Amino acid sequence: MKRKLSVLLATASVLAVSACGGGSPSGGNGDGGGETSGGSGGGGDLTPITVGVIPIVDTAPIWLGEEKGFFEEEGLDLELQTTSGGAAAVPGVVSGDFDCAFGNVVSIMVAADQGLNLKFVTNGASSAGMENDGFSAVVVNEDSPIKSPADLAGKKVSVNNLSNIGDTTISHVVEEDGGDPSKINFVEVGFPDAPAALANGQVDAAWILEPFLSSALKDGARVISYNFYETHPNLDIAGYFTSNENMESDPETVEKFRAAMTRSLEYAQENPQEVRDIVGTYTEIDEQLRSEMVLPEYRAEFNREATELLGNAAAKYGTVSEPPNLDEILP
Incomplete structure (x- = not known):
């Protein structure tokens, strides 16, 4: 996947766009230290792809999908690079350091409001979808x-x-x-x-x-x-996004990533214990707490109604200047 992008805004402006967290690697944001996790080793005809992720519960599916070999089976040599939070994810994609990255829905709305051409490839984590869900x-x-x-x-x-x-x-x-x-x-x-x-x-x-x-x-x-x-009972929280330039210049790799992530999300949703286990490999959350915590829902498709409600709220309360055009940011 090409990673030659133009920086559309000054770094200081971009850094204002942040995702759901900004703290330790065991929860809401993770400092990560820029550590990487290689995928299949880059052999054969695999296409390399670098994805920026926050090491939190929300991103468990991509770690699990890497372990299960879903990305390799789709023809990708996945490298996961942990970020200090969403503030690094958006400029990382804009600069080309990441081919894709994980970020929350409002962050991408803010980025679009600032003139950055970013678009979700797939959903990543949603509200648990039940009253008093605890997430x-x-x-x-x-x-x-x-x-x-x-x-x-x-x-x-x-x-x-x-x-x-x-x-x-x-x-x-x-x-x-x-x-x-x-x-x-x-x-x-x-x-x-x-x-x-x-x-x-x-x-x-x-x-x-x-x-x-x-x-x-x-x-x-x-x-x-x-x-x-x-x-909204089915609010989508965050997903995996890339640049419009990547979408247009290398659609085949984007589609491979979408396919692998869809498999990863479906597998994570069906295997919650494996989610809890994999979280212990990239965070400091102990086994007892992992066994008790409420997991988000993992699904590939966005709930457009819920996202529209969120976008309207973001505009109403001044997070963005106007309601976002969902066709520009959703798959």
Whole structure:
């Protein structure tokens, strides 16, 4: 796959586009240290492809697919390169360091809003699709006077990145509950640090994903909102994207990657124990916590209705300047 791309925006602007996390390799964002994991060894007629991934639960299917040989069977020599978070994923694809990368849906909406020509190849992780799914939640201390999402108005609420999927979905849920989202004071706190920030009173509420959510609840935190599910029961969170230039110049490799990822996602969805096992090979999440954490749903297809709702919310709350054209960013 060609990786000669033009940098469409200054690096500083691109770095503002971030995905779901930005912390340790055991959860929401992963520092990864730029480590790589070679695929099939590059023999034969395999086409090399480099994919940037955050080492979190959401990306388990691609690690599992690599282990099962799905990419090699599709003719690809896969190299996984861990990133420090979504802030590195978008510029990595733009610069050509990555052929594809994993990033959340709102990040790609923001990138498109800034003039970057990026498009999803396939979905990657979605809300668990059940009430109180436990995958993503806004939590408060047990003795907090906050009782409902509307009560978050006027309070300090942590999200891992500002102007992204966290504050967008929380704002939507607060307004649906009758509160004023414009009065929420969102502050950036990485997922690994959010439970402590909440317990110490640095924030009034914290948005946390697994595996940190399970730990926070064990320590006495109380859920105010399952913000992903309450935005839409089948909300798509993140997927694998590339540049339009790659789509046009090397469609065969893109299709091979799509096919291998589809197999990987389907296999992960059908084999949750293998997902929990593979997560232990590229994160520091211990076996006990892996056995208890709620997994996202893994599916290749996007729910267009849910993505449109998310895009409209992103525009409404100022994350993007206008609702995104989904035909430009979805497969």
